Amino acid sequence: MKIGSVYAITNKRVVIKTGVISRRTVELVLAKCEGIQVVQGVLGRIFGYGSIVVTTGGATNCYYCVAHPFWFKRAINEQIALSRM
Known part of the structure; x- marks a missing residue:
């Protein structure tokens, strides 16, 4: 991370917030x-980090150096499944 x-x-x-001095915040529905x-x-496999690429509509957002990226992806998919119930 x-x-x-x-x-x-x-x-x-x-919700993804990056930066220490200047801040970038992205909220994806x-x-x-x-x-x-x-x-x-x-x-990344050895040290447990990777990049997440999220596609929404016509936009593609890439987030680098995410710790445990497969856990993060699984959590996103779980919330999407719960919201559709």
């Missing part, structure tokens, strides 16, 4: 998530 980064999943959205991809190289 990058220093100063916060990755959170609620029952309605994915779960209902609009079309695809979630994990990209993890050899070092």
